[in-house]
Amino acid sequence: MxxxxxxxxxxxxxxxxxxxxxxxxxxxxxxxxxxxxxxxxxxLLPPSGDMLLGQPDFARLVLHSRSLYPAFTTELARAAKGPVGHLRNGILDVAYDPQAAEGLDRLRQMADDFGVRYRMLTADDCRRLEPLLAPGVHVGMLSPDDGSIDPxxxxxxxxxxxxxxxxxxxxxxxxxxxxxxxxxxxxxxxxxxxxxxxxxxxxxxxxxxxxxxxxxxxxxIRPYKGQVIRLHAENHGSPAVRHTVRGSYGDRAVYIAPRTDGELAVGATYEDSGYDEQVLVEGVADLLARVRRVLPAAARMRFVGAAAGLRPGSPxxxxxxxxxxxxxxxxxxxxxxxxxxxxxxxxxxxxxxxxxxxxxxxxxxxxxxxxxxxxx
Ligand SMILES: Cc1cc2nc3c(=O)[nH]c(=O)nc-3n(C[C@H](O)[C@H](O)[C@H](O)COP(=O)(O)OP(=O)(O)OC[C@H]3O[C@@H](n4cnc5c(N)ncnc54)[C@H](O)[C@@H]3O)c2cc1C
Structure with a gap:
């Protein structure tokens, strides 16, 4: 065929x-x-997220893909005779205020429903796991079996x-x-x-x-633009962040995905602006502000670059x-x-x-x- x-x-x-x-x-x-x-x-390869709320078929698809991931990447590494960039380093969610903590509570309920392993954390636990996190964590949650992959x-x-x-x-x-x-x-x-x-x-x-x-x-299939930035923490040794971190405060959020070479991918904007694929100053400035709120040490990291892409959205x-x-x-x-x-x-x-x-x-x-x- x-x-x-x-x-x-x-x-x-x-x-x-x-x-x-x-x-x-x-x-x-x-x-x-x-x-x-x-x-x-x-x-990011998170076990749950708001997009799965009230969507049992979609949750089943996401959880099925999650269950395939470890064997998929092992088989792929063998077939490609090279690295695949998969890190099962645990997803660490940190909420900096009560509003953000409500979002974490939704994640916790979903994890219970989906049978996903997780551990709720105090502020001290979070800082012990990631010493560079900004102080003032309200509550945290670790999903130890999950992580991210460098696309x-x-x-x-x-x-x-x-x-x-x-x-x-x-x-x-x-x-x-x-x-x-x-x-x-x-x-x-x-x-x-x-x-x-x-x-x-x-x-x-x-x-x-x-x-x-x-x-x-x-x-x-509508395009939904997203911008990301990449940082490298040479002055902190490697890696600056060990877990895949999602930080939230109020209704704002930022995620930080460490790569195997010590680089950090920081995302992302979400924009409905047609087929525009340009990296814009305001997108980069927004991401820098968000990451510095959660990881102040980012200010002393090397700025590697920024990129924009279009998420393909069906009706x-x-x-x-x-x-x-x-x-x-x-x-x-x-x-x-x-x-x-x-x-x-x-x-x-x-x-x-x-x-x-x-x-x-x-x-x-x-x-x-x-x-x-x-x-x-
Ligand atoms: C900022 C950002 C962050 C994201 N973060 C995550 C995340 O953390 N986790 C996650 O799961 N997903 C994430 N996504 C979503 C994910 O990137 C997309 O869902 C996924 O990459 C879509 O892959 P695709 O192969 O369908 O599309 P694409 O990567 O867009 O590939 C489509 C390909 O089609 C080609 N093409 C177009 N026209 C033609 C033509 N006429 N002839 C031949 N080829 C053509 C293009 O050149 C392109 O290479 C993110 C996306 C963005 C933008």
Whole structure:
């Protein structure tokens, strides 16, 4: 079976790797592989968050992906013959006032419901775990089995694993999706036409804009901009922060994800500003203020850089997975704020749907057919 995947972010690459392992002849096409949201994300892998409130199907998907993560990254490291950037260093949530503590209480209740291991902490416990935290912690919570992953290392590993499994990565832009024949095809910017038995659209917020798609086949995927900054704490030795930290005060929050090389990814802004991918002074200034509130020592760290990316948001904010009304055209997109978290489950579910035509149970609520505008 020949499979073409449009888009080489975490989603397209991971689905491709699993498809190659299932014995398909798979080609991923992207003019700039792993350069968009998938290279910008902070890569937090939290067990719970407000986006799961009152969303049992989504919580099931997230928890399934969480359960796959350790084996997924172990297998990927072996297949890529290199690092994957996964740190199970524990997620430390710290609330600096009663309002923020209410948010932590919601997380605690979710952890109870989901059977996730956690420990509530006093201010002293938090400072013992992370001495550089600002004083004045109200309450803390440690989820010791969770952590984060560096998406740039992850995408490098996925591309290597894909190559090692005899998959192909073509660096070019899909200019036209061709759905007139009995099987799908794509025309690339250099004029080449590639034919497939199955076509997977994983082009993030550009998915519905791919030229040649019939009206209504793909719902609109809106871009939600996010900016992150990267710091390095050479003057504190490495690492300055051992846990993946989420700090909150009032209705504001910041997260700090340490990388294996000692760098800290700090995020993130959330903006509804179309396809603008620029890093702006106000975004960087906002993140610097937030991180200094929680980690004053950040002021003495080296500023490594800043980046912006576009989270792909579906009409209901949930991922869109599996066959469209045209069975040989599948979607793997709309992961919004959770694409890195949902990578193992998406790769498993969509590769299985490519080969068998069926989504596993946990992924069925995310079929494209749930959108009324999609012809069934
Ligand atoms: C600031 C920020 C922080 C985030 N933090 C987290 C986090 O902590 N945890 C988490 O789980 N998620 C996080 N996310 C979300 C996560 O990054 C996304 O959900 C995920 O990267 C989406 O991956 P993707 O492969 O679908 O899309 P993308 O990474 O956007 O990849 C789509 C690809 O399609 C390609 N493409 C577009 N048009 C064409 C064409 N015509 N032909 C060929 N290819 C094309 C693009 O070049 C691109 O490489 C964050 C996102 C941002 C922006």
């Amino acid at each position: 020949r499979v073409i995947i449009i888009g080489a972010g975490v989603i397209g690459l991971s689905v491709a790797w699993r498809c190659a392992q299932l014995g398909t002849d798979v080609t991923v096409v992207d003019p700039a592989p792993a350069s968009k949201a998938s290279s910008v994300a902070a890569g 740039r290392t992850l995408t490098r590993a996925l591309a290597a694993a894909l190559r090692n499994a005899d998959g192909h990565l073509v660096t070019d832009r899909v200019e036209q999706v061709l759905l007139d024949g009995t099987t799908p095809a794509v025309r690339l910017a250099d004029g080449t036409v590639l034919h497939a038995d199955r076509l997977v659209l994983a082009a993030g917020p550009w998915t519905h804009r791919l030229p040649g798609l019939p009206e209504g086949l793909v719902p609109e 209901d904010g949930r991922p869109i997975l599996g066959p469209t009304a045209r069975e040989d055209v599948l979607l793997a997109t709309g992961h919004h704020r959770a694409g890195v978290q949902l990578t193992p489950a998406t790769a498993e579910a969509v590769s299985r749907a490519v080969v068998t035509g069926e989504l596993p149970d946990y992924a069925r609520p995310f079929s494209p057919t749930r959108f009324a505008s999609t012809p069934v």
